[in-house]
Amino acid sequence: xxxxxxxxxxxxxxxxxxxxxxxxxxxxxxxxxxxxxxxxxxxxxxxxxxxxxxxxxxxxxxxxxxxxxxxxxxxxxxxxxxxxxxxxxxxxxxxxxxxxxxxxxxxxxxxxxxxxxxxxxxxxxxxxxxxxxxxxxxxxxxxxxxxxxxxxxxxxxxxxxxxxxxxxxxxxxxxxxxxxxxxxxxxxxxxxxxxxxxxxxxxxxxxxxxxxxxxxxxxxxxxxxxxxxxxxxxxxxxxxxxxxxxxxxxxxxxxxxxxxxxxxxxxxxxxxxxxxxxxxxxxxxxxxxxxxxxxxxxxxxxxxxxxxxxxxxxxxxxxxxxxxxxxxxxxxxxxxxxxxxxxxxxxxxxxxxxxxxxxxxxxxxxxxxxxxxxxxxxxxxxxxxxxxxxxxxxxxxxxxxxxxxxxxxxxxxxxxxxxxxxxxxxxxxxxxxxxxxxxxxxxxxxxxxxxxxxxxxxxxxxxxxxxxxxxxxxxxxxxxxxxxxxxxxxxxxxxxxxxxxxxxxxxxxxxxxxxxxxxxxxxxxxxxxxxxxxxxxxxxxxxxxxxxxxxxxxxxxxxxxxxxxxxxxxxxxxxxxxxxxxxxxxxxxxxxxxxxxxxxxxxxxxxxxxxxxxxxxxxxxxxxxxxxxxxxxxxxxxxxxxxxxxxxxxxxxxxxxxx
Amino acid sequence: xxxxxxxxxxxxxxxxxxxxxxxxxxxxxxxxxxxxxxxxxxxxxxxxxxxxxxxxxxxxxxxxxxxxxxxxxxxxxxxxxxxxxxxxxxxxxxxxxxxxxxxxxxxxxxxxxxxxxxxxxxxxxxxxxxxxxxxxxxxxxxxxxxxxxxxxxxxxxxxxxxxxxxxxxxxxxxxxxxxxxxxxxxxxxxxxxxxxxxxxxxxxxxxxxxxxxxxxxxxxxxxxxxxxxxxxxxxxxxxx
Numbered sequence: 001x002x003x004x005x006x007x008x009x010x011x012x013x014x015x016x017x018x019x020x021x022x023x024x025x026x027x028x029x030x031x032x033x034x035x036x037x038x039x040x041x042x043x044x045x046x047x048x049x050x051x052x053x054x055x056x057x058x059x060x061x062x063x064x065x066x067x068x069x070x071x072x073x074x075x076x077x078x079x080x081x082x083x084x085x086x087x088x089x090x091x092x093x094x095x096x097x098x099x100x101x102x103x104x105x106x107x108x109x110x111x112x113x114x115x116x117x118x119x120x121x122x123x124x125x126x127x128x129x130x131x132x133x134x135x136x137x138x139x140x141x142x143x144x145x146x147x148x149x150x151x152x153x154x155x156x157x158x159x160x161x162x163x164x165x166x167x168x169x170x171x172x173x174x175x176x177x178x179x180x181x182x183x184x185x186x187x188x189x190x191x192x193x194x195x196x197x198x199x200x201x202x203x204x205x206x207x208x209x210x211x212x213x214x215x216x217x218x219x220x221x222x223x224x225x226x227x228x229x230x231x232x233x234x235x236x237x238x239x240x241x242x243x244x245x246x247x248x249x250x251x252x253x254x255x256x257x258x259x260x261x262x263x264x265x266x267x268x269x270x271x272x273x274x275x276x277x278x279x280x281x282x283x284x285x286x287x288x289x290x291x292x293x294x295x296x297x298x299x300x301x302x303x304x305x306x307x308x309x310x311x312x313x314x315x316x317x318x319x320x321x322x323x324x325x326x327x328x329x330x331x332x333x334x335x336x337x338x339x340x341x342x343x344x345x346x347x348x349x350x351x352x353x354x355x356x357x358x359x360x361x362x363x364x365x366x367x368x369x370x371x372x373x374x375x376x377x378x379x380x381x382x383x384x385x386x387x388x389x390x391x392x393x394x395x396x397x398x399x400x401x402x403x404x405x406x407x408x409x410x411x412x413x414x415x416x417x418x419x420x421x422x423x424x425x426x427x428x429x430x431x432x433x434x435x436x437x438x439x440x441x442x443x444x445x446x447x448x449x450x451x452x453x454x455x456x457x458x459x460x461x462x463x464x465x466x467x468x469x470x471x472x473x474x475x476x477x478x479x480x481x482x483x484x485x486x487x488x489x490x491x492x493x494x495x496x497x498x499x500x501x502x503x504x505x506x507x508x509x510x511x512x513x514x515x516x517x518x519x520x521x522x523x524x525x526x527x528x529x530x531x532x533x534x535x536x537x538x539x540x541x542x543x544x545x546x547x548x549x550x551x552x553x554x555x556x557x558x559x560x561x562x563x564x565x566x567x568x569x570x571x572x573x574x575x576x577x578x579x580x581x582x583x584x585x586x587x588x589x590x591x592x593x594x595x596x597x598x599x600x601x602x603x604x605x606x607x608x609x610x611x612x613x614x615x616x617x618x619x620x621x622x623x624x625x626x627x628x629x630x631x632x633x634x635x636x637x638x639x640x641x642x643x644x645x646x647x648x649x650x651x652x653x654x655x656x657x658x659x
Numbered sequence: 660x661x662x663x664x665x666x667x668x669x670x671x672x673x674x675x676x677x678x679x680x681x682x683x684x685x686x687x688x689x690x691x692x693x694x695x696x697x698x699x700x701x702x703x704x705x706x707x708x709x710x711x712x713x714x715x716x717x718x719x720x721x722x723x724x725x726x727x728x729x730x731x732x733x734x735x736x737x738x739x740x741x742x743x744x745x746x747x748x749x750x751x752x753x754x755x756x757x758x759x760x761x762x763x764x765x766x767x768x769x770x771x772x773x774x775x776x777x778x779x780x781x782x783x784x785x786x787x788x789x790x791x792x793x794x795x796x797x798x799x800x801x802x803x804x805x806x807x808x809x810x811x812x813x814x815x816x817x818x819x820x821x822x823x824x825x826x827x828x829x830x831x832x833x834x835x836x837x838x839x840x841x842x843x844x845x846x847x848x849x850x851x852x853x854x855x856x857x858x859x860x861x862x863x864x865x866x867x868x869x870x871x872x873x874x875x876x877x878x879x880x881x882x883x884x885x886x887x888x889x890x891x892x893x894x895x896x897x898x899x
Contacts, residue, residue, distance in 0.1 A: 508772050515751050519795050530794035530851030537853075538777065549851055 035191030036111055038171070041103045042070035043079055048096040051145055051176055054130035056137045058172050060102055070102060076122070076186040096127060099183050101173040105190060111167055117193045118171065119200050120155035124184035127176030131157050133168045148254035148270070152207040156200045158193065208256045215252040218245045218409065221417070240284045241413060247277045248409060274334050275304040278341055281363050285345035296344050303337055338367040362412045366405045468563055469514070476510045476570075506577075509535060513573060517566035523556040525599060525652070528565055529590065532572055540588070543580055550591040554599040559656040564633055568601075568652070571629045571637065574622050575603045575648045583607025583646065598635065601650045609641040669786045672715035673699045674706035674732050675748060676725050680771050684719065687775035694782060703727035707735055714740035717782050719769060721748040722756055730763045737764040744785050754799045761876050762883035767791050789854075789869030790876050797848040800875060803882065804837045837875065844871045 046068070059065065073079065079099060123129055126146040131139035139157040142150055159168060168190070175183045189196060222245020229238035251273040259266050282300050286293070307330065345360030484503040487496065512535050521527045529551065540547055560568075579585055585607030593600045615623050623639065626648075630637035635652040671694055675681045681699060688696045697715050700706040703724045710732070718736050722729040733745050746767045747760035757768045767790045769781055781791060837845070840861070847857045858865045 505772070512751055515753055516795060519754060522798075524798075524849070526850045527794055527798055530849055533851045534793050538774070549853075549856060551850060 034111060035189055035195050036105065036108060038103045038105065038188040038190060039075045041073055041075055041077065041101045041185070043073055043077070043099060043101045044068045044070050045079070045097050045099045047179070048098040048176055050096055051128050054128065054137060054140065054174050057135050058132045058137070058174070059135050060170075060172070065100075068100070075103075075188065076184065078124075078182050078184045080180070080182040095179045096176050097179045099125075099175045099177065101175070101185060103171045103173070103188060105167065105169050105171065108167070111191065115193045116159040116167070116190060117196050118155070118157040118159055119189045119191075119196045120186050121199075121203055122151070122184060122186040123155045123173070123175070124151055124182075125175040125177045126181055127178065128174075129155075130174040131155075132172040132174070133157070133159055134170055135172075144260050146260075147257075148259050148266075149208065149256050152255060154200050154203045154207070159190075211252060212256045215249050215255075219249045221414070222246055222249075225417070237284065237287055240280055240287065241417075243280050244277070244284065244409075244413070247273050247280060251277060271330060272304075272308050275307045275337070278334070278338050279304045282341045282345070285341070285348065285360055285363075293344055293348065296340065300337060300341065303333065307333070335367065339364065342367055358412055358415070362408045366408060465562070468566075472514055472566060472570075477507055477514075480507045480510070505539075509539070509573075513569045514566065517569055518562045521560055521565055523558050523560050525554055525557050525560065525568075525601075526551060526592065528560070528568055529572070529592070529601065532569055532576075533590070536573070536576055539580065540576075545579070545585060546587045548587065548589040550589050552592055552594075554592050554594060555654055557599070557652065557654060559634075567629045567633050568650075571626045571633075571650060572601070572603065574626050578622065579603070579605045579607060579646075582610065585645065595651060597655075598651050598653045601652070602647055604645060604647040606645040609643050609646050612639045612641050615639075667693070669694045669717060669782060670697045670715040671695070671717045671719065671782060672697055672709060672743075673719045674701075674703075674709070674724070674729060675699070675719065675721040676701050676723070677721065677771075680721075680748065683775065684778065687778050690775065691779050694779060701725075703729065703732060706732040710735050710739040714743050716743060716786050718743050718745045719748055719782075720745060720760075720765070722760065730759065733760060733763040733765050746782070746785055752793055752796075754796055757793075757796055758799055758803075758879070761879050764880050766873060766876055784869070787869075788866070788873055790872040792848055792872050794849050794851060797845045800879060801837075801842070801845050801849070803879070804842075837878065841871050841875050841878075844868060845875065 060068075118131070118133070123141070125142070128143055128145065129139075129141040130137060131141075138159065139155075141153075141155070147153075160166075171188065171190075173185065175185075177183050189199070222242045225238045225245070226242035229235065229242065232238065250269055254266075254270045257266075279300050282297060286297065342360055342364030345363065346357060348360075480503055484500050484507070487500050487503065513532070516531045516535065519531075521531075533547065533549065537547070576588075579588060583605045585605035587606050589602075589604045591602045591604070593602070612623075623637075626637045630650060633652055634656045635650060638649050638651070640647045640649075671688060673681065673684055673696060675684070681701075685696060685699075688694050698709050698712065700709045701724075703726045706720070706724070706729070718732075718740065720729040720732050720736075724732075729747065733747070736743055736745050744767070745760075745765040746769050747756065747765045748771055749756045749760075749768050750771050752768055752770050760768065767781070767785045769778060769791075773781070784791070843861065844857060847860060852860065854865050854868045858868050861868070
């Protein structure tokens, strides 16, 4: 991501560099036949009296102007009077000079008269500018002195009217400036408005409008960052970024704001915004690589505070006016501070955070570029050969410098923000994918464990059924068959064929009931009783017992599964067996009824009765068995007996907690 | 064993591989005056061959024959001896054997462990138009004709039975539907009432009750045939 930011920044830098060089290149190219390039001038510098209104006319041949000693120079030029005796610091602000430049328009046949214009890419002075064409004052700029954006304003003077027939012969430029400072002038061009206009527009846009746009963009992103911070208070980096963008905006205002350079709040803001910017960047770097260089932080904050106090506007703090001298000192202090912050940031970030490294490196680069900008702004430095080169790269460099600053900052922070935003989106996607994966995983694990559980349940159910059947067969069938075997093997028993037949018959009956119990009865107790009747009828008929079927409808018993069905069948089978064996009855009545919370099944016979208590005690007649089965069902078995007959009552619950 | 045809005597044919049971039938019939045995077969093959002879009034078939299922014999008897009532010999009279046989065309079943007198009684009853039935079989039949339906208890205490998966599947769509009386009979049987008691409860004769049961069985036969056709059509085995 950092590589991307670096590449982006470099690309933009190169692109805009080329873009900005276009007008420069075009400016320095040979003029077309319809545009005259004026690149020679004569100049003289005279002492002045503050900033004065330029005279309406100027004639170099008239006295006192004809006594001046003009010197030749080529344009573009950076002109400075030789150093005077008074040191810079001691000069008063009203100590000014006036520099005059005479440019003769060469005779030409190619330039058609008409709507002409004069264009210069740069006129640099910290005082007033006045333009005379053929002796007449036609244009004034910076009437109160240098404006903040004067250095970036190209010069455009419309000459003549569409009907004029003459071409100007001489152009004179009057520049007022502080004594000892440098004035600069680029090559002039004279030509048709239509031919020249694009140069002016282009340069104006690149030097004024575009920086304004960039500042505005930056501020917009800063406001967005502020919004984000307002929702996420714990991430201070967003707040710092907003502050950064605001400070950059303030810092950049002077590039395109038409305000007078003076010792007022605007100047105070412009100057101090540098220090505030430094402080914020230092804090951001500290935040990014989480290292607190206490001493540097302290130094930064102290210097910033001192500067703020010291450079207060003149009317508030008359102590230290904002003069060129003080500006130089401030600038030096700022450079030192900025560089130390940048270097410290880079050192600290080297191993820790790529983001911080990017910011620190970018910041250091911006310091250098800022120096260039400051140079141009202040005109305070000694001219270097490369600054006053023929192609006037100063301007393009300075503009590039400013643009570079903004672009770099833009690119760096844009990259950071984009990275965060995209990272956040990616994280959400990742999280979603991971969540989906985990969900699938869990689902399949759950399905698997369900399947295993079902299998285990099934196996257990089958095994339980098997055991149940085995138990039943063991208790009834098994023992009966073995009994039959013994009887047959027994000497006596061999004659008692009827007995063996009986035993075998009851075995078959048992088996039939077992099989019947496994048929689904769908919670219908009556069906169970009906089946019992169906199976036992032959026996009862053989014994000559009449059966009265006195049943009534009963509610469903939802717990009637094969196990419980068999219990009921066996219990009642036992009851019938008792009647057949002992009661000597002639009639049996089977009835059903509803009791509180349950249903009742009664088997009443008209036999000889028996002693219930004794039977229960001694365990005869299998009463205990019946009771056991009844309680296994969750019900009760009770008996009543008298001389006229006996009754067995089986109470079964309607609802059972667990089957 | 062919004797002179006596219209007053019930002619019985037997297809059974179990020798002991065969012997029991033979001796039981021998001891009766109104029934006589016109033929026996021990295998499916022989049974089918027997069907090309002169028809019997009652045919006793065992399902578990050594060379195939007695179901084939039952179905063949429907075609060859349409007037013959088929009875299936079963050990337990359980639903699987009985209902399968009835769907194939049988009109009743005979428990193999019955006493001789009972057996003869059953044969006579069958010949007279009655059919044996057990409560569980009755319940199964009800379910086949009304797959999700309840056996509505008159007292109304019991709510609808839980719907069971339909044995026939399309009971409602097929033509053989039980009439109200037939359903009533079946429900009484599931409550344990005998034919006599049902006759009294429904104020009809016992014979009528038995006719109902016979009719129910034939509907089951029709039902299963129709279902087979339906299934075949479904699976594209038949062109409509």
